[in-house]
Amino acid sequence: MKLDEQDAILTQNMDFLKHMFRKAVFPCMLTILSANINVFVDGILVANCIGADALAAVNLSLPLYLALCVIGSFIASGTAINAAREIGGDNREESSRYYNDCVVGTFFASVIITVIGLMCRDILVSFLCSDASIRPYVREYVVIMLIGALPKIMIYVPLWYLRLDGKNVAVTVMMSVMSVGNILLDVLFVSVWDMGVFGAGLASVLATTAAFVIGFIRLFANDCSFVFSPVIHKNIEQWKLSAVAGTPSALNNLFSTIRLLMINSMLMHDGGGAAVAVFTAVNGIAGFGECITLGIPQAASAMLGVYSGERDNESCTILVKLEWIIGCIYSGIFFLLCMAGADIIQGMYGLSVPLRFSLFWMAAAVFPGLLCSILSGYYNIAKKNLWANGIIFLRVIAMTYIGLLFVIRFRLPMCSFLLFAELMTLVIWLFATGLFHKRHPQDTRYLLMDLSLEKSGNVLNFSVSSAAEDICSASERITDFCAANGMDKKRTMRIQLALEEIMTLITQVNKEMDKGLLQFDLRAYSLQGVAGIRIRYAGLAFNPFQRIKKENPLLVQGNSDFALQDEEDELYMGISMIQKMVEEIHYQRTFGVNTLQVIMREG
Template sequence: MEKEQTLLSGDIKKTYVSYLIPTIVGMLTNSIYCIVDVMFVGLCIGAQGLAAFNIAMPVYTIYSSLGLMLGVGGAVTISVLIGKGKKEQVSQVLTMTVLCSALIGILMSAYGLLFPDAFARMLGASPELLQGVKDYLQPLHCVALIYILNCTMQVIIRADYNPKLVMCAAVCGNATNILFDWLFVSVFQWGLFGAAAATALGPCVAMSIWIFHYLLKKNTFKFTKSFWDLSLFQRIIKNGAGTFILELSLGCVVIFFNIVLLDVSGQDAVAVFAIISNIAYVGKGIFNGISQAAQPMLSVNYGARKIKRVQATLRTALICALIFSLGCYLLILIFPRPIIGFFINSSDAGLIDHGVWAARIYFISFVFTAVNTVLMYYFQSVESIKVTTMIALMRGLIFILLGLAVFPKFLGELGVWLTITFAEATTLLITLPIRRRLDRMLVSESIE
């Protein structure tokens, strides 16, 4: 009750920071291990390894999209129910969310292990890169259940007033990944299989930590044997649909970019995109952290109809996202060569030059991405399902496909790198008036 009251009546900035810091630390360590993955693959295996690695990358978005759909959908539903005082339904939502996540993990693991060639080709593997992609995917398919369940539970446990435990699990899991990346790839020289095996160990360690939330009975959300409720299950899926579409579309975008870049510029451009997309993953992970830290406050206060607190929380999250996005782009503008060169052997000067040029163009999109990410989580947190889905489709798929279909024909490779900026900026122009209308509607319903 005390923790719930903090969300409903505590100082907004202090409460937000108490969620933000552990969430950002967890996201940062996650991003660091992704960078380390790329670094070891680039330095120890080379451009062909980077190309195969980038082809396989969408497997993470497939797994995380499923896990986060249920995690975010369940967390939003639980938080709104708490705000409305309907705590008897919280146990049903929690149980359905976890069981569904586990079932999906088992099914994905079975498909990947039984049909490895089909899975690799689905991701866009060419005959030359097929074996490398399969080598990378094999360990990940083995831990699909744990990976997906980990994505779900980190959101649920954060909403259950324990963001610090989520941070500890993420830090330990990602540190394990980094250590074994060095051991498997650099020392044992296991190549792409070794890089993936190190990644597979991370969620196993994280799971062994966050499970203490329940073993030590720190949880306020309880499991129940009598859990099934069709209307609540549909609500979970609807509330998580925006995250699912956006996360899944990120994997599709990697595939689309790889196909277009191979056609326009060749394998070196795909290797450059592997580096850029992983640097972008760091920034986007922080944007997600900034947004996810706000979710419990947004949803609980929305459920309680304390709309002024909802709007104040949104403003705080937007300011944080804007400051971070501008800082990131300045770093890219000022230090592009050291950043790109970190992932490529210094003897390959041409590839470094290629990456510097592409990064300066691609990362123009970051400010728009930051605002769109926070706004999408805002709409999701207040159960504005249609708007959330629309934003996810526009920025994650529709405008990207449009940009890739049109811009490269006139601008060549430059058009590919400008596509993300086009998609994010266009989405923001459409979203801002919708946000103003929703704010007016919520204020008119406020109890304050």
């Protein structure tokens, strides 16, 4: 029986998700910033302290740095996305196995890369640099990067899994150490101690190592949900799933490496060293734009993975909207900063050619580039990898190449190809999704979501505050939903009482600890004779069913940092009533919030 939509007095809003998403945005943007600031600072100091040849060496060595990023992001993102899906499917043990896969996989990949790279360093240097006069600089930079491959690859483990566990402050500290440490060590090694290109590379490796150590110390702390053990997936199918999920992130880094080589080659052939120098400066600043285009989607990835695992399309849609809204605000700020600081940037790179118009095209491209990244990130998490990989290939390789050909052929503004590539990718995406929607009208027009569950009337999502009247309204709304889906009156009354007391108990515990007003994100569903209720809330790590463990230790999965133990407390009366109706109760804390799943028996 469908629920009459006109009876819906409560709806899902952005408040709960906005609060969680904002907490993740800054650490993710700082992560991208820290990765790019290494190259940016190295370039500035090397250019001013050593010379143009040394700057060229840093730029020519960049593909190796990006290759290390490819390997780390491929393994970490693939396993973390699958871990988030398993958490959404309430399978914590399987999620932990993906975490173990990540630690073991990145470690062995790092060791192999270092050993093979150092053995073949001369071949690698010759591949990266054809100019014999610059090769000594390239060799210095490449060797130190290979020696530091382990922290540069394995740093992606805490970056992804600390965010998934809600440890955003730890990520912020970790990446701040990396950013500030790299700048200070660069100044010390290159400017003060005159250690040359080797010093620039060493500063980057040491700063990354410090962040890597801090990240793993936090990851191995007692309060972390992920506990490392040597138990990994032995079935090749699980590794294939991780490879598929990690492909878009790896392809983005791989294609970026190819793109850089392609652009440098085409510009060198057409405009010589002057054109390459201008693009090098613009590309250095574009790295800060990636804090937005890559950082914003990464901030939502853990939450999207969990909600996708729950088949919660409404929450996924809200998160995608939040990514775009918040991303546009940051993109606007970035655009204004580029325009205001164009002359300063020109002076920093020691260029005589004005950069304002080149920076204009690059900064304007951040807006459509952000949307492309949001879409590819969502499609990847939603297991629509062909769409995700297609967008990445178009924007990074295909449309960039075509746009640059137009620029060279018709003598258009040099960096206008950056905006062209992003806009043309969106045009093709709009056309392709339009065709797909015509053939599959049951899916949504843009995100291609299957809304059959929502349209069946067997699922209900809404958000409420922890105010007493809102809690009462929420419990009434869910009991109406249960009644509309065939549950008898006696059971619905028990559910209503229990829900009110569960949320009231959570509210009181947080109020006593001065956590203020909470937001509850609720989801009710009725499928194949089984009714379930999911309550998601922030605040303390608190499981209101903790006391029941004394009566039935198998009933509750998960633990709590805080639990009331008074058996006679009236607040537990409703919980005791619902206990007889319960098939399973699962509690877990993911991306910094509590999730309580209550699944009831048939009949």
